Amino acid sequence: MSKLYLKKTQLTEMFTHCRETFPNEACGILAGKDEQVDKIYPTKNVSPTPYTRYLIDPQEQFKIFKEIEKENLEMLAIYHSHTHTHAYPSKTDCELANYPDVFYLIISLVNPKEPVVKSYSIVDGKIKEEEVEIND
Numbered sequence: 001m002s003k004l005y006l007k008k009t010q011l012t013e014m015f016t017h018c019r020e021t022f023p024n025e026a027c028g029i030l031a032g033k034d035e036q037v038d039k040i041y042p043t044k045n046v047s048p049t050p051y052t053r054y055l056i057d058p059q060e061q062f063k064i065f066k067e068i069e070k071e072n073l074e075m076l077a078i079y080h081s082h083t084h085t086h087a088y089p090s091k092t093d094c095e096l097a098n099y100p101d102v103f104y105l106i107i108s109l110v111n112p113k114e115p116v117v118k119s120y121s122i123v124d125g126k127i128k129e130e131e132v133e134i135n136d
């Protein structure tokens with residue numbers, strides 16, 4: 001995999017979503033083309049323990065997949081927040097990583113004033129940090 005390109009405004013939008021969802025984890029899907037994010041789909045976290053885990057509402061996910069297809073885009077990444085831990089995939093994150101071709105973005109709110117975003121690929125439980133470039 002290569003880099004993921006994000007606009008500053010998109011990053012701000014995700015940070016806002018993560019702050020609004022606090023103390024629960026936020027989650028969502030990023031779609032675009034050629035590694036450039038075009039659309040952000042914030043989703044509901046339907047995990048029974050949303051303060052430590054995330055689970056994208058399957059029905060919502062299905063609808064988003066259809067829309068992405070209709071717009072002729074691709075799912076590029078799945079993002080979620082870590083409210084009290086660093087931006088590194090947890091054991092559960094690895095177990096739930098079903099898409100080897102997308103980036104897993106983790107936004108840490110350990111310091112809520114300065115959220116940290118990191119990008120990973122997770123393939124067969126193996127974690128690799130990937131590049132993310134933020135542009136205007």
Ligand SMILES: [Zn+2]
Binds near residue numbers: 080081089090093
């Ligand atoms: Zn996580």
